[in-house]
Amino acid sequence: MNFNLLFALALATPVALLLACLWRPARERMLSLLVLAPLPALAVALVALLDADAMPALMLDPGRQIGLSLDQPGAILLGVAALLWSAAGAYAATYLRGKPHGGRFAIFWLLTLTGSLGVFVAADLLSFYLTFALVSLAAWGLVAHDDTPGARRAGVIYLLLAVVGEVLLLLAFVLLDVASPGASLAIDTVVATLPESPWLAATLALLIAGFGLKAGLAPLHVWLPVAHPAAPMPASAVLSGVIVKAGIIGLIRFLPWDAGLDWWGAALTGIGLVTAFYAVAMGIVQSNPKTVLAYSTASQMGLVAAILGMGLAVGDREAVTAGTVYAAHHLLAKGALFLAVGVFAATARRRLWPVLVPAAILALGFAGLPPTGGFLAKLAAKPVLGSGLVGLLASLAAAGSTLLMIHFLYRAAASASPDPGARAAAGLVWPWWLLFLAALLLPWTLAPLAGLSPWSVMTDRSLLWSGLWPILAGGVLALALQRWGARLPRVPEGDLLALFTGSPRWANAVGEMLERTETWLRQWPVAGLSLLILTLVLWLPMLTRP
């Protein structure tokens, strides 16, 4: 089969399923087809990764370079994302069976899926913006699906921040396009001229803010801990696994890696490290296991940002590979853990161990437990982060991750089903096991890309020790948390959002004031006077023209 045709199918399949949803019988059965929708994308990614020369590209408007293309980071993320989407789709078919509004869920799922796969392959500003907007906005339907007051509030907060992110990015893209001399809108081209742009600082700030918001970097991470607990389980898995990665691929695609912007790199690293620690601090005082996982996602994305920042500072493209591998591991492992939460809730306490042990392995993988995939991800990042202060802070953050994940395991175990005979449905269990294995093993297949040899890694004791000590430290901290954790203050989900509780009242006051203005303006004499004033205002400047 022609590879470009397969490439086109990767996006066309979910779109075709979407169109099929216009037909009611198809819509009602769509949930069980969700597992198939991402498979062509998975195939594309596999072929592209196996044969590095075969990167596909589809140009719709060659003059302006509008179209789709794939590169190595895109292929890695596309592949693992498609895997998670597929597994989560299968999970959703069981999870939502018999519940109302499955058709609506499927529509939003497919919309989000289309956008989410699209961001990894979009080659130009407009396609990227389109797919990014699609994944951001359509995910609202997943967040607010349950339509409870809590879900509606989460939906509003999610959408508000998503739209703010869109606006920041739109501004950034306009600046990019204006600064680029040619007609081409290809991301490579416009980013290549970014370092000479007169608006370099504004563009970078907007890009980091816009993508950082999606990736969950502090202080714009607040939507994560609100949205994830509200969404149904499979939706949380893709939100935390894939959708935040749209921010990461954005940073990868749009930052000028060869320019050596040391100040900006330092800033991004700083933001990332602050997020990594801050999210741990906020996460350990949460009780809902999904909220804890959400904070863990923010913390992990902080580390990815730190990796990318180090690369940006010195103009090192290795950081992109390291960040991609790290993100790919997180994508699979975090998706798997969210699915596990659903399995916990459906499993009796005494049957919990077969789920809890693999979940613990994955959870500690975020801290770099050898020989999980997380260990490899950490190793890939090690040369980029260096052995100085940043490297040390990253290791400490791993200790923090351990603490947070042990807290998660406690909370998750506590959420087991009270029914002693409860047993999770097979349709929930096998996707979770699939993802568990993928998260454990797949990163090792990526090791050669990051310049690592699995064998030599596993036989180097100093490397093993460097992966183990943060976990031990985190374990000690976890014991401390068990002992004294009750004394910590409770923080509401979405920590900083509490500062804005008064804002609806303010907005309302402004709205009322404008309404009164409108009543006044629409009085006949006032409108007549306005027209006369308008005439004179238009006329007088013309007269005074030199």
Add this chain to the structure above:
Amino acid sequence: MSSVTLFGLCGAALVGLGLYGLIVLPGALRRIIAFNLLGSGVFLLFGVIARRGGGVIAGTGSDPVPQALIITGLVVAFAATALAVALLRRLLQETGRDDWDEDERSDR
């Protein structure tokens, strides 16, 4: 100052007067009358422009093109007045009110 200029100034003043009346007068009828004043001021100004450009053809002392336009304009203005008066009379019939200012909020 010539008569033509005088009528021009008169037209300008009528425009001002019509605008004033249209804005401040209460009640639809008075506003419609003020609109007609305004319109006649505009036509007068146009007539002055016509007169200034006239005197070429024997028998007429005024540029015929603006004259034709004014005639057209007068008929249009009459039709507009008729429609406005028709609306006003229907409004009177339905509500007994003769203006459109009050009761703004009920539509919301």
Add this chain to the structure above:
Amino acid sequence: MSAALIVDLGLTLLILGLGVWTVAARSNNGAVVGYIAYGLLVALVWVRLAAVDVALTEAAIGSGLTGLLLLGVATRLPRSARLTRPPTGLGTRLLAGFLSAAVAGGLAAVVLLLPDPAPTLAPSVAANLPATGLGNPVTGVLIAFRAIDTLLESVVLVFAIIGVWSLAPKDGWGERPGWLRPAPLGSALTLLAQLLPPIGILVGIHLFWTGATAPGGAFQGGAVLAAMWVLAMIAGLARPPAVSRRWLRLMLVAGPALFLTVGIAGIWLAGAFLAYPVAYAKPLILVIEAALTLSIAAALGLLLAGPPEHPSAAERQP
């Protein structure tokens, strides 16, 4: 200062005075009567500006028919309406006065600054008038040079008729227009019905006087005819026809339809839409004028007659 200028000055002051009166008058009827008088004086100004065709139109339509319309509604306004309404605030009035004066001042300055010699199309009209076979240049502009304006304007009247008819109250559709019922003796309307015929006669005399050189206009003729028809309806001599009548509708569109047909024929006969073949220009124009006069008279009359109403609606009229 010449005598003519003094007369004109007096005329101007009178007009401005009447204009102020129509704005400032306390009663609605007073304002309307003031406006009618004002319109007649403006017609005089048009004569002074050497625009007799405009003067005729102003007297017939601007003052006469508009006056009738306004009187018709003024007599129906509730007297108490003015008392319940809060007057416009002083600040608003001052500001409106200031701004209106500023616009008027700007216009006055522009009038004084108009270019000299004034640009004009009069020579161009004079040069091309023979091709139409017409004697009156204004008619030439209306019917030939700017025929599209006249065509669209006669269509405007059809639009206005549709608009007024569309306001028919419930059960009114298909009935006769309801406004022009014979007025009780001694009302302002009958007073006007007695006043207007002399004006109509004056207009007739003028048409007779200039008729040899100028055919007069469809609008003026139509307006005079409409006025006479309206008077007949007020006096109870004629009833407005029901709006569902096919012949009435045909009469209303006859003028524009004929105009349009001749215009389309012009594409083949004379090379352009709305062009007349030179040999038949004058007869064609006369036929169009005749049809337009008829349609305009019908339209103006029906605009005064208002929307159709069920006969029983007369009692509900305020």
Add this chain to the structure above:
Amino acid sequence: MLSNLVAGGDRLLVLALILPVASLMLAFVLGGRHAERIALATLPIGLAVAVAIAAAVLHGDAPLHTDLGGWAPPLGVALRADGLSAIMLLTTAVVMVAVGLFARADFQVPPGTTESRAPFAFWTLLLALWAALNAVFLGEDLFNLYVALELLTFAAIPLVCLDGRAQTLAAALRYLVFALLGSVLYLLGAALLYGAYGTLDIGQLAARIGGDPLEPAALIAAALMTAGLLAKTALFPVHLWLPPAHAGAPAAASALLSALAVKASFFLILRIWFDVMPELLAQMAAQVLAALGAAAILFGGVLALRQARLKMLIAYSTIAQIGYLFLIFPLVASPETAPLAELRNAPGAWTGGALQLVSHACAKAAMFMAAGLIAASLGHDRIRDLGGIGRALPMTLFAFGIAGMSLMGLPPSGGFMAKWLLLLAAMQCGQWWWMLVILAGGLLTGAYLYRVLATALSTQGPSPVLVKPVDRSREWVVLGLALISVLLGLVPLSSFSLIQIGRDVSGIGVGLP
């Protein structure tokens, strides 16, 4: 075939003008059920004429032009169609066809009667509005355009109060008198221009003005005409008439008024500023217009957010969307756009403005018709009580949603391309503050759409009780129009060259002080 079209272009212009007029007169005379039949039969012919004109302009790569009656301006009157006119004619035809098909169910002569008021008025006025719009888009003579504007007013006003409620009568009267005030100011300006230059033909006026300093009469004329047209376009703060008029009219009429009627007077502002006196664009007055547009975007957006009724919300949304159109004035003119013109062969702001005109027309007509369907099936249009309408009328709501997406400027809609181009132009002119306005407007649009859509998609509470089943074919019409507004964004930019034909926008303002 295409060359024949170009050769017969002048007749096409005449045909576009007289076809609706002739149909109108026929419908008026025959009345009854014939009115609807004639109007419906005119729709495809009118669309074909509009398509033919656009094809002729595009193929000939030059504006079409004809002198009526064979009399050349300044004595005679000319018609002209350049790229923008052709696009407006086409948009008008498309919206007319959609509204005509949509309105069939609402305006049928009830069985047992030969003729009734509302259907007769609606179908004749539909044709009347079409005639008026075509006259505006084709006119080249300022007085002829005045008559066209009045035609438009006379066609639009009765549509507002077609249902005869007292509230709509008041709205129509207010609209009428304010629109008349606007027309008179416009006419005054035209008269002064004639006094200063001795012609009313737009092309000749531009030639006579040339690069000379404007006459004092021309300056005040420009101000008066612009202000008068602003009153008819309902630009903030002279929008008093629009919300009750557009919200009170029947859905089909609202669609026509909001999508097309306000665009006609805006089109004339464009003609005056770009074709008659391009000098104005380099002045402060252009900034004034854009500032009012910005105020309209923000103010209209907030007010839309606070409306209780769906149709009022859409009406205020129109006020906001009109604001975007006025942003192009300072953005097209500035000398900094010249390099852009060379690069892209299309000044962004101009193309963006035209795209906004067209995509808003389609989207807004679709939204009003969708709101009409919702109101008809629920018996009300209170936003608070729309819960569950997403299940009852999924297709209508979908159409409303994607039309709203275009208004909000989400990709890949026409509204997005329009806003993208305006943003680029703002940045290129160094006038970044307009970018903030555009984006804030998008946020507000998103907010008020969210209010409607979130309520409509809500699954809580009982299913809505439909007082009337919805007609599927009408839903398709609405969806089709909404899809057009979205698909406009997918048309490659290079094919917008039509917008440029007949107008050298790239040169405007360059070299002026």
